[in-house]
Amino acid sequence: MEDVIDLIEAKGLHRYCGRNGTKEMRVKATGGGAYKYSDVFKVRLGVVLEKEDEMACLVSGCNVLLKAIHHEAFMYESGTTTFVPTNEDSDLYPYLLVNIGSGVSMVKVSGDNEYERVSGSSIGGGTYWGLCRLLTQRTNFEEMLELSMQGDNASVSAGIGTRVDMLVGDIYGGRDYAAIGLSATTIASSFGKVVSQDKSLQDYNPADMCLALCRMVAYNIGQLAHMNATRHGIKRIFFGGFFIRGHPYTMETISCAIRFWSKGEMAAMFLRHEGFLGAVGAFLTVHPMVRGGPTGNRDAPARKFRARFVERFSTGAPLTGGEVVGPAIRDVSERVSWLEKFVAATASTSGSFAPASDAASAASAGSAGSSAAPAGAAGGSPPPEAAASGAAEQQPRHPQQPQHLDLPCASGRSSGGGGGAAASGPAATAVVSLSDQPLSSPAAAAGAMSGGRQRMSLHVGVLHFSTTLEPFPLLADLAR
Numbered sequence: 315m316e317d318v319i320d321l322i323e324a325k326g327l328h329r330y331c332g333r334n335g336t337k338e339m340r341v342k343a344t345g346g347g348a349y350k351y352s353d354v355f356k357v358r359l360g361v362v363l364e365k366e367d368e369m370a371c372l373v374s375g376c377n378v379l380l381k382a383i384h385h386e387a388f389m390y391e392s393g394t395t396t397f398v399p400t401n402e403d404s405d406l407y408p409y410l411l412v413n414i415g416s417g418v419s420m421v422k423v424s425g426d427n428e429y430e431r432v433s434g435s436s437i438g439g440g441t442y443w444g445l446c447r448l449l450t451q452r453t454n455f456e457e458m459l460e461l462s463m464q465g466d467n468a469s470v471s472a473g474i475g476t477r478v479d480m481l482v483g484d485i486y487g488g489r490d491y492a493a494i495g496l497s498a499t500t501i502a503s504s505f506g507k508v509v510s511q512d513k514s515l516q517d518y519n520p521a522d523m524c525l526a527l528c529r530m531v532a533y534n535i536g537q538l539a540h541m542n543a544t545r546h547g548i549k550r551i552f553f554g555g556f557f558i559r560g561h562p563y564t565m566e567t568i569s570c571a572i573r574f575w576s577k578g579e580m581a582a583m584f585l586r587h588e589g590f591l592g593a594v595g596a597f598l599t600v601h602p603m604v605r606g607g608p609t610g611n612r613d614a615p616a617r618k619f620r621a622r623f624v625e626r627f628s629t630g631a632p633l634t635g636g637e638v639v640g641p642a643i644r645d646v647s648e649r650v651s652w653l654e655k656f657v658a659a660t661a662s663t664s665g666s667f668a669p670a671s672d673a674a675s676a677a678s679a680g681s682a683g684s685s686a687a688p689a690g691a692a693g694g695s696p697p698p699e700a701a702a703s704g705a706a707e708q709q710p711r712h713p714q715q716p717q718h719l720d721l722p723c724a725s726g727r728s729s730g731g732g733g734g735a736a737a738s739g740p741a742a743t744a745v746v747s748l749s750d751q752p753l754s755s756p757a758a759a760a761g762a763m764s765g766g767r768q769r770m771s772l773h774v775g776v777l778h779f780s781t782t783l784e785p786f787p788l789l790a791d792l793a794r
């Protein structure tokens with residue numbers, strides 16, 4: 315947070331308010347940080363944080379992104395990314411939103427402003443990060459993700475006793491337990507193999523531990539999500555939060571958990587703007603969705619800009635070749651030029667923005683990081699849903715795929731029957747329609763389809779401070 319405040323100060327961002335920066339800047343903020351850092355913002359920057367409820371912001375941000383961004387949601391299975399277009403006409407509700415930040419919140423979303431936090435878990439991104447730090451002495455999150463790409467949590471080829479996870483095969487003498495749908499490579503007990511090894515911490519490969527932790531946390535969340543979806547009769551689950559980071563292992567593991575426990579009927583869906591949901595929601599309290607009607611036409615260029623900006627602001631952390639190319643929070647000062655372009659672009663179009671209040675931007679103040687991930691793809695045949703598409707695009711983004719997918723659901727009980735290992739092959743990105751995803755209630759679908767709503771657009775402001783390697787051609791254009 316200190317870095318962020320230094321940055322705001324250095325760039326004078328807190329002065330972008332009112333003519334010549336004369337007004338007090340008020341910024342919408344959500345999450346615990348909106349409370350925790352309220353005084354610091356006021357004292358050091360003179361900025362007032364206007365607090366917005368975290369769950370409400372998560373939900374409204376998610377709803378808007380799903381409606382405004384054609385390719386916001388995607389499935390990620392066996393190395394293949396399959397986009398699931400969601401827009402205003404799609405039958406979106408009800409769905410379960412699983413937000414994986416430090417902790418995990420599970421929210422049943424039944425309508426635009428209708429939601430209930432139905433569950434949560436303290437085993438989340440903070441758990442992964444904290445345990446990784448303890449076990450590997452690494453402090454940098456990106457480094458941990460990269461390490462996990464090189465890890466082997468329980469390889470059979472590595473020989474019994476060399477890795478950390480205990481497999482069904484370790485217990486059953488190399489055999490499957492087919493009667494209950496468990497293959498020999500299914501994880502029977504995360505870190506369980508350590509118990510039978512007379513070794514100390516330094517004998518273990520940090521990469522193996524990072525991977526085993528990633529699997530443990532992600533699988534547990536996937537399993538809890540499925541249980542909660544079932545308990546509430548929900549057929550669609552979207553996963554958000556900054557823990558995911560478009561990390562193939564994380565997404566693959568969550569997907570596997572959902573496929574396995576739903577007996578192949580459900581698929582996990584991820585979000586391109588995963589880490590920004592709350593920030594988008596907070597921003598919307600300043601700039602509500604652009605309305606149609608006579609006044610709507612006046613700010614058409616701004617609307618277009620907003621929509622295009624969001625589409626392009628992919629905030630991605632796709633992993634290519636094991637390297638995290640998304641926003642690395644390393645040296646903040648060297649990668650902030652986009653922020654300046656954004657400010658310039660916003661200033662140059664602000665006449666048509668018609669802000670609802672003095673607040674100039676919105677921030678999710680819960681964490682220091684930001685960003686999300688259009689996951690790239692590679693390999694494998696698409697899951698059954700992808701076959702319905704016909705609109706598959708070849709879009710190689712993950713030239714190197716995870717190598718050790720001895721996933722807990724690599725058994726006959728998942729729809730693919732023994733799926734789970736990432737196949738090699740050409741990268742593939744497919745598109746399916748949301749209606750290919752099962753609906754829990756036809757009535758809900760009919761309700762969601764009615765009402766003659768329009769496609770919405772929005773403008774994501776300075777939501778989070780994030781650095782990114784993503785070029786911003788649109789912003790650059792506008793800034794010129």
Ligand SMILES: Nc1ncnc2c1ncn2[C@@H]1O[C@H](COP(=O)(O)OP(=O)(O)OP(=O)(O)O)[C@@H](O)[C@H]1O
Pocket residue numbers: 345346414415416417418438439440441442443455456555556557558559589642643679680681682683684
């Ligand atoms: N560069 C990073 N630095 C720190 N954590 C990161 C980074 N990238 C991803 N993460 C993960 O993101 C998590 C925080 O996610 P997020 O910002 O969505 O939630 P939060 O608002 O901090 O948590 P909560 O909602 O529980 O208050 C961390 O615990 C960590 O697992």
Ligand SMILES: CC(C)(CO)[C@@H](O)C(=O)NCCC(=O)O
Pocket residue numbers: 345346368415416417418419433434435436
């Ligand atoms: C406390 C919050 C909501 C803060 O974002 C989050 O970290 C969370 O949902 N934690 C899990 C708390 C629980 O066990 O329900």
